[in-house]
Amino acid sequence: MAEGKSLPADLSDRGVTAQIAGAVLHPPGSGWAWLAVLGASGLLVAMLLVSIFWLFFKGVGVWGINIPVNWGIAISNTVWWIGIGHAGTFISAVLLVTGQHWRNSLNRFAEAMTLLAATCAAMYPVLHLGRPFYFYWVIPYPNVMHVWPQFRSPLEWDMFAFFTYLTVSLIFWYVGMIPDMAALRDTATGRRRQVVYGLMALGWRGSAAHWARWRRAYVIVAAIAVPLVVSVHSGVALLFAVGPIPGWHSTIFPPYFVLGAVFSGFAVVVMLAIVLRAVFGFRDLITDRHMDLLGQWLLATGLMTSYGYVMDAFTAWYSAEPFERGTLLDRVAGPYALSYWSAVVLNFVPLQLLWLPWLRRTMPVMFAVALAVTLGMWFERYMLVESALSRDFLPSSWGPYVPSLWEWMLFFGLVGFFLFAFTLFVRFLPAVPIAEVKEVLHEEREE
Amino acid sequence: MPRPLPLYGLMAEFDTPDQLLAAVKQARADGYRRLDAYTPMPVSGMGEALGTNTSPIAWAALAGGVFGGGGGLFMEWYANVVSYPLNIGGRPEAAWPAFVLPAFELTVLGATIFAALAMLALNRLPRLNHPVFEAPRFSAAEVDRFFLCIEAADPHFRPERTRAFLEACGAVSVSEVPG
Numbered sequence: 001m002a003e004g005k006s007l008p009a010d011l012s013d014r015g016v017t018a019q020i021a022g023a024v025l026h027p028p029g030s031g032w033a034w035l036a037v038l039g040a041s042g043l044l045v046a047m048l049l050v051s052i053f054w055l056f057f058k059g060v061g062v063w064g065i066n067i068p069v070n071w072g073i074a075i076s077n078t079v080w081w082i083g084i085g086h087a088g089t090f091i092s093a094v095l096l097v098t099g100q101h102w103r104n105s106l107n108r109f110a111e112a113m114t115l116l117a118a119t120c121a122a123m124y125p126v127l128h129l130g131r132p133f134y135f136y137w138v139i140p141y142p143n144v145m146h147v148w149p150q151f152r153s154p155l156e157w158d159m160f161a162f163f164t165y166l167t168v169s170l171i172f173w174y175v176g177m178i179p180d181m182a183a184l185r186d187t188a189t190g191r192r193r194q195v196v197y198g199l200m201a202l203g204w205r206g207s208a209a210h211w212a213r214w215r216r217a218y219v220i221v222a223a224i225a226v227p228l229v230v231s232v233h234s235g236v237a238l239l240f241a242v243g244p245i246p247g248w249h250s251t252i253f254p255p256y257f258v259l260g261a262v263f264s265g266f267a268v269v270v271m272l273a274i275v276l277r278a279v280f281g282f283r284d285l286i287t288d289r290h291m292d293l294l295g296q297w298l299l300a301t302g303l304m305t306s307y308g309y310v311m312d313a314f315t316a317w318y319s320a321e322p323f324e325r326g327t328l329l330d331r332v333a334g335p336y337a338l339s340y341w342s343a344v345v346l347n348f349v350p351l352q353l354l355w356l357p358w359l360r361r362t363m364p365v366m367f368a369v370a371l372a373v374t375l376g377m378w379f380e381r382y383m384l385v386e387s388a389l390s391r392d393f394l395p396s397s398w399g400p401y402v403p404s405l406w407e408w409m410l411f412f413g414l415v416g417f418f419l420f421a422f423t424l425f426v427r428f429l430p431a432v433p434i435a436e437v438k439e440v441l442h443e444e445r446e447e
Numbered sequence: 448m449p450r451p452l453p454l455y456g457l458m459a460e461f462d463t464p465d466q467l468l469a470a471v472k473q474a475r476a477d478g479y480r481r482l483d484a485y486t487p488m489p490v491s492g493m494g495e496a497l498g499t500n501t502s503p504i505a506w507a508a509l510a511g512g513v514f515g516g517g518g519g520l521f522m523e524w525y526a527n528v529v530s531y532p533l534n535i536g537g538r539p540e541a542a543w544p545a546f547v548l549p550a551f552e553l554t555v556l557g558a559t560i561f562a563a564l565a566m567l568a569l570n571r572l573p574r575l576n577h578p579v580f581e582a583p584r585f586s587a588a589e590v591d592r593f594f595l596c597i598e599a600a601d602p603h604f605r606p607e608r609t610r611a612f613l614e615a616c617g618a619v620s621v622s623e624v625p626g
Contacts, residue, residue, distance in 0.1 A: 013487060013591030140522060148526035150533065152545040164552040168559045175563055178572075179589075183487070186586035202573035205580065206588045208471075208484035210570045212494025216501035217566035220508045221559050228555045235548055438488035438591075442464060 005444045006102040006289050013438050016285070020180075020430045020437070021187040023280040027427065033279075038423050044416020051409040052127065060130050062406045069389045069401035074128045076381040077411055079236055080264065081121035083257070083377065085165070086229055087265020088114025092172060093225035096218070101443065102293055104436040105285045108180075109276065110269050111173040112425045117268075118169060120414045122162045125155070127410070154239040161232045168228060172221050178204050179214070179435040233258045240384075247327035247388035250315040256308030263301035263347075264377035270294050270370040272422070274363050276431055285432050288361045295360030298373065302351040309344060327388055335400065336387035339379045346376025455578035455626035456482075456598040457609050458585070459618035464490045467593040470616035471496045474597060477612065481601035485579065485594040507565035508558045515557020519550040582624045596624060 027034065054062055065072035088110035095103035126135045138149050138159045149156050181201035188194050204210065234254035241249055250256075273286050273294065316328035331340040350372040359365045391398045425431070461467040464486060471484050475496065484493055494501065523546040527533070532540050567573070579585060579596055588594050595618070597609050613621045 017487075017590045140526060146531070148531040151523040151527050151549055152535075152538075152542045157548045160549040160552040164556045167556060171559050171563050175566070179488075183589040186589040198575065202567070203575040203577060204572065205577055205585075206485045206487060207570075208486060208490070208493040208497050209499040210572070211486065211489040212497075212499040213501050213504055213566050213569050215489050215494070216504045217508075217562045220505060220562045224508070224512070224555050224558050224562075228552075231548070231551055231555075238548070435488040439490075442488065442490075 005447075006105065006287055007437070007441055007444060008284050008287070009445070011284050011441060013441065016437050016441065017183055017187060017434055019280075019282065019285060020432050020434050021184050023282075023426070024184060024428060024430060025188055025193070028280060034423065034427060038420065041416045041420035041423060044413050045420050047409050048413025048417055051406050051413055054406060055127060055410070056132065060128065062404060064402045064404040064407060066399060066401070068392065068397045068399050069386060071385050071389055072401060073382060073386075073403050073407050073411060074124045076378075076385040077414070078121045078124040079257075079385070080378050080381045081117045081124070081414075082162070082165070082236065083233065083261030083381070084265045084268050084374075085114040085117035085121065085169070086233060086258070086261040087269050088112075088117075089165075089169065089172075089225055089229045090262050090265065091269065092176075093222040093229065096222045097226055101440045102290055104440050105282075105287075105290055105432055106269060106273065106294075107436070108173075108176065108433045109272055109426070109431045110265075111169065111176070112422065112429075112431075113265075113268060113272060114169050115166070115173060116418050116421050116425075117265075118162065118166050120418055122166060123414065125158055125162070154242050157235055157239065161235045165228065165232050168221070168225055172218075172225060175214070175218060175221070176433060176436075177429065178202055179206065179211075180430045180433055182206065183434045184430065229262075230258055233261045240388075245388045245392055246321070246323035247316070247331075247384075249324075250312050252308055252311040252315065256305065256312065259301050259304040260308065260377060260380065263298065263305050264374060266294060266298050266301060267370040267373035267377070270298065270366055271374070274367050274370075276426065277363075280426070280431070282432060285437060291363070291366055292357065292360045295354045295366060295369075298369065299351060299354040302347060302373065306348050309348075323393055326391060330391055331383055331387045334387070335390070336383050339383040339387070343376050343380035343383055346372045346379065348376075453626040454599040454606070455581075455624040456596045456600075456604075457606070457613060457621055458579065458582040458594055458596045458624050459613035459616065459621045460584065460587075461593040461595065461616075461618055464493075464593055466617050467595055468493055468496060470595050470613070470618070473616055474595070474612070478603045479597055479601055479609075480603070481598040483579075483596050483598075485585070485588040485596065487589050487591060487593075503569060504562055504565045508562040511561025512554045512558035514561070516550050516554030518557075519553030520546060523549060578624055578626055583622050584620075599626065 063072055063074070065074070088107075091103050091110045092107040092114075096107070126132050129135055137147075138156055140149050178201060181197050182204035185194055185197040185201050188197055234257065237253040237257040241253060270291070273291065276282050277286050313328055313332075316324040319325070330336055350369045353359050353365055353369060386401050390401055459470070461470065467484055467486065468490065471482070471493065474482055475498070482497070484490075484497060486493065524541055527542070528540045534540070582594070582596070584592065585594065595613065595616075597604060597613070599606075610621050
């Protein structure tokens, strides 16, 4: 995949700084459009706060969850959000370790996406607790009650996985941004900006010794983050396997979860990249070649996810276990058929357009496919969690699940939170790494 | 008459990373030891040319991983076996398979934090003031210019000779950095 250059040959170092720092220091347009997006997503954030307040005030009874389906869209959304986050780590870490230059135009905003998606994901288990104000009980700390958390519990694993994932993503993101903060400090004209970016740059001066150590630390953290990507979502899959519920036990689950996660995350990266290109005119930085490669990744991970669907169904059928087969039937032709077929159709059918190279470079097509995938993956997570819980071994523990209005408000509120924070990010921080794009520029010029 | 300012070093400006790299190698070969290059992006080979040792970061990451993973495993064992044992259906108290996931996550966490902190500590960051910031046009070091600074503290440093050396390396300009 190394052949072909990802950046235009006439792009200069000064041009890179001017474009990326310019998007922050002198944003295009009058600012009204930005404020409008911020305001609209801010309204959704207000809705989020209302729904959280009501949840805390009345308890989880305001949700549609019940026995037997006590994992509603709260848990399927956790899986969905953390999955979206994985593409950011994948682009930053896996492609860095494997030396793929084209990642450099994408990694910064993909990492921001990871941080925000992981934050949204981490909120759900806490909100879901019933007594959310005691969430710190799952954190091991010396306490006067002389009580330790139960490390054999999947809930405990969740805490470690999410906390580590958030912290590592934050460190990786910030360490990568230190040199760019220095570039902004030296490009900014206003005193206030110089001070704020100067403090965030920690006094970075581009010293070669600093660069060498920075590069070493960056690569080490990336190399450690590669197994982290796999472990977090396989951990989630393992969490399902620990519950004795039919439909949660195929051995394909861990890879299928991880690939589905990267698949949905790449879809969101595609949508964000298209918007950034349109709004900030980053066409020299996020080129058609980048979109083409993203399209190939979508296609590859999508086909692997489809293989997961086939294997999941095959395992249920081949097990000859009536309960496994029953869950499969519920998904294919039962009360959860809508979510099952939405997932299969949205994740598989539009994807086939991406076999054609010219369609991978046609932005409306890419956007539509990516949106379909994002929705399809949501249906997949919903189908996996809810259909399995609603009918297990005894008819006495069968029950339907319908999400309540408060759950939907919380969900769309979190989508609003994601958009709100991302809007702030592109306005105040460099959405594309300045130094790393220059590095690629010089390397490609030498080739 | 004001006393002349003490000198931090001489700062030479170059057009391309290749010229800078050649100058660094030349300066090292000439016996200069206290020098640093300033570039807007990582330039491969520059750290080695300056003799920067990056292996402490790898060792710090390893130590962080061992501390995080080993400490995590010990904490889990201590908590669930010694301090607060819970017998659930006669299952073993030291449940290693269940302890692996948190221990692994803590390994990653420890290694990451140690690597990042080691990078900052070895780089002496955060440090907001530094003499080189006073060099003329130095802010371009974050945009598209390449600088080499030979410090006055270098035993090999002689103002005139060092200036002549830097100019011979193809520097666009050479300026004094007040200390």
